[in-house]
Amino acid sequence: MLKLLEGPQTLGRGKVFWSCFLAVLAGALIYPAFADSYDVGNFSYFLIWIFMALGLCLMWGYGGMLSFGQTLFFGIAGYGYGVLAINMGGGTATIAALVLSVFVAMVAAGILGYFMIWGGISGIFFGIVTLSATLVLAFFLGQTAGPEWHIGTARLNGFNGMKGMDPLAVGDFYIEGSALYYVMVALIVIVYIALRMLVNSSVGNVIVATRENPQRAEMLGYDVRKYQLLTFVVGSGLAGLSGALYTSWGQFITPSSIGLPAAAMPIVWVAFSGRSDLTATLVGSFLLLFGFQTITIYSQQAALVLMGALLLATVMLAPQGFVLGVGRLVVDWWSRRRRPDTGPALADASRLQSDET
């Protein structure tokens, strides 16, 4: 099982990589001891979005399906958590609300994905349909300000936002502040490791093969539609996890978390980071979120313009992603330093990348 942590589908292997990984993890674990609670809360906020970015990386980078619908499933699980937590009461029931809301998002992804994939929708049309579904949900929720729009005792509240749900809790203990931060770090480690194992497994081989050449994959006996649906459901479930954690973190959610500007953000994070590698997406998304939040303190408009400029720069200058590009340079340099004879294979790889772009 552990050998699946390393493989052709993931950058980074060997003692050096895993030593760096453990060093970063150790740094993350001791960070709350040296930071004030405001900064720890901010870090928790950045980490919330990482799940959505990793999910899109799986779908787009590995599966070749550009979904513009990450915030659709973010919203379904976010509102789902609110509705369930309000109706089921606080305490440990919030954990059930979290799990159920992610499950609901995955079921919704299964239904939408089934009709799209079995209907033969692919390429740019996949993005168009998922974006349309996202906008439908955002517009629908935007007109639910009236008191008649409620589920049980939970009012949807239109653009005023749904509020009144409890944060995650175990019994009387609220998972907030440093506790929430540690839960986030643990979840990210679990999700990151699990995704590495998935993409390096035989299932991951077929997911990547389907991205590369779906007809050839089918002619090797694989029903590529099932693999695409699995990828879509897992990726959407991770967006749902972000959504449920977001609502729990802020005890608040509005339709603007789902609409067009919000839907574009995961695309920017993953494109800038490097969609074809989980580690690049993890690191790049965190850096972008940190930068975005820092600039937003001074000007939200400037932060949005910067995100647009970064997307443009990525498409023009580094279509494979900036962080991934830097990562590959480091790996190439390290490989040449250790084994000078690996040059030709790496040169072939680089040449093909350039040809494709």
Add this chain to the structure above:
Amino acid sequence: MPLVDVQGVSKRFGGLTAVSDVDLTVNSGEVHCLIGPNGAGKSTLFKLIVGLYPPTKGSIYFDTVDITNERPYARVQRGMSIKMQAPSVFKELPVRQNIQIALQERFSGPERSAEEDRLLTLLNLAPDSDKLAGALSHGQQQWLEIGMALALKPQLLLLDEPTAGMSPEETFKTGELIKSFNAEGMTVLVVEHDMAFVRQVAQRVTVLHLGKIFARGSLETILQDEKVAEIYLGKAHAH
């Protein structure tokens, strides 16, 4: 005993009838070549048999099972294996991983590694196994795709112009490879233009012309048919 039985199959694209009322049987254990001039409908018939096109009319049976409406993956699971006309490999993945993806459903662990090595050596791709498939030459990509098709251990190997882009030496070697797998019991259906290759491998030949069956039989019979020589081979080749 027929392994593939095509009964009255037609395929129309708008006003064009590419394949018209074709009956074709491929018997178990034979190497059957499908030949004909450009535009005869060979590739269309091939795609109908592998499931890339649904027929407008008619039925296709594999091992007595009606597969007319099955998708290609289901036909592969029944025992077909397919090599397309243009090299169809996973270009951004290493050569070894291409073979792994083909093997992984049937082999695991050390057995899979051994089979990978055997195929890579058989196909002369072992020295390039860490290269990306897209960095191979056209001929090597053809070999790789043939290797992926063979990795499935099929009952029926379907090859659409397998030697396109290969040197005469590579073409001959491909023919010998096909004959060796046929000797082990594999049935092979080949669509091919290269008559030297057809002579090397064919046990039975079907000639298509304008979407219809024009002639069928042994290669010797076909070569002696004046009408076939006129439409396809050129009279000089017939004798």
